[in-house]
Amino acid sequence: MWRRVASLSPLVSSSKSRLLNQVQVAYGFNAWQMFSTQVLNPVEGGVSDSRRTPFVTFVLGGPGSGKGTQCTRIVETFGFTHLSAGDLLRREISSNSENGSMILSTIKEGKIVPSVVTVQLIQKAIETSDSDKFLIDGFPRTEENRIAYERVIGAEPDIVLFFDCPEEEMVKRVLNRNQGRIDDNIDTVKERLKVFAELNLPVIKHYSKKGKLYKIDGTGSEDEIFERVRPVFAALRYPVLF
Ligand SMILES: Nc1ncnc2c1ncn2[C@@H]1O[C@H](COP(=O)(O)OP(=O)(O)O)[C@@H](O)[C@H]1O
Numbered sequence: 001m002w003r004r005v006a007s008l009s010p011l012v013s014s015s016k017s018r019l020l021n022q023v024q025v026a027y028g029f030n031a032w033q034m035f036s037t038q039v040l041n042p043v044e045g046g047v048s049d050s051r052r053t054p055f056v057t058f059v060l061g062g063p064g065s066g067k068g069t070q071c072t073r074i075v076e077t078f079g080f081t082h083l084s085a086g087d088l089l090r091r092e093i094s095s096n097s098e099n100g101s102m103i104l105s106t107i108k109e110g111k112i113v114p115s116v117v118t119v120q121l122i123q124k125a126i127e128t129s130d131s132d133k134f135l136i137d138g139f140p141r142t143e144e145n146r147i148a149y150e151r152v153i154g155a156e157p158d159i160v161l162f163f164d165c166p167e168e169e170m171v172k173r174v175l176n177r178n179q180g181r182i183d184d185n186i187d188t189v190k191e192r193l194k195v196f197a198e199l200n201l202p203v204i205k206h207y208s209k210k211g212k213l214y215k216i217d218g219t220g221s222e223d224e225i226f227e228r229v230r231p232v233f234a235a236l237r238y239p240v241l242f
């Protein structure tokens, strides 16, 4: 059995602020095994207590809500490894993989790439990293994404951040993003907002019900928003983190 002890004080669930204490999370025998920092050592007499599973944060929010920007800040301050689902998919396009043209047209239309593709990319990125704490940004976008991840990885995320931002502000930010993205145009943004409301909000609701959701006000300056994010991570009492 792979065990982890974490004490969390989430600030916000869905609508009301409430204090939660997640004291122990125990996972079964699953894909996280490969993250043990020590392996069974018959010479020294067994399994070390320092075996750990990675700490996973899903980072959600509509297009332009500031997920990537705040992930960069969390990485700088708390040392997480940032995995952006969108970046992984865009990398697949540039590497001319067999799925490249399908991914390109899906992103162009503002639709969602089949979960099997995205989950495989995330799984590979996790497996080839020696980090033990990940921010998975822009994933899961749909209930199908979420269920596929849980099935393949064999675990739920530890916490979920949701950047809540008015549509008007998100549109403004995306149209000013200037990163040469094929989906940063008004028509695709409209579709992405629709997809967000229809398919991503149910995922957010799911994690809210489970007491894992931290809803962050995504308006204001980057610094102001980070000051809302900081306490979430500062409150973690998890030996792997600090
Ligand atoms: N608080 C903010 N105020 C204004 N612009 C922002 C803010 N946070 C991020 N941005 C800008 O908005 C755009 C979208 O941010 P990004 O982090 O890429 O969002 P997401 O990953 O959620 O789509 C980027 O150009 C970014 O520099």
Ligand SMILES: Nc1ccn([C@@H]2O[C@H](COP(=O)(O)OP(=O)(O)O)[C@@H](O)[C@H]2O)c(=O)n1
Pocket (backbone or CB within 6 Å): 061, 062, 063, 064, 067, 068, 084, 085, 086, 087, 089, 106, 107, 108, 110, 111, 112, 113, 114, 118, 137, 138, 139, 140, 141, 145, 183, 192
């Ligand atoms: N889990 C995911 C994440 C992104 N994507 C695709 O990639 C596009 C860009 O995702 P992104 O996370 O980089 O976009 P932003 O919300 O950061 O603007 C999405 O609009 C989808 O077309 C997906 O299909 N499935």
Ligand SMILES: [Mg+2]
Pocket (backbone or CB within 6 Å): 067, 068, 084, 086, 138
């Ligand atoms: Mg992003």
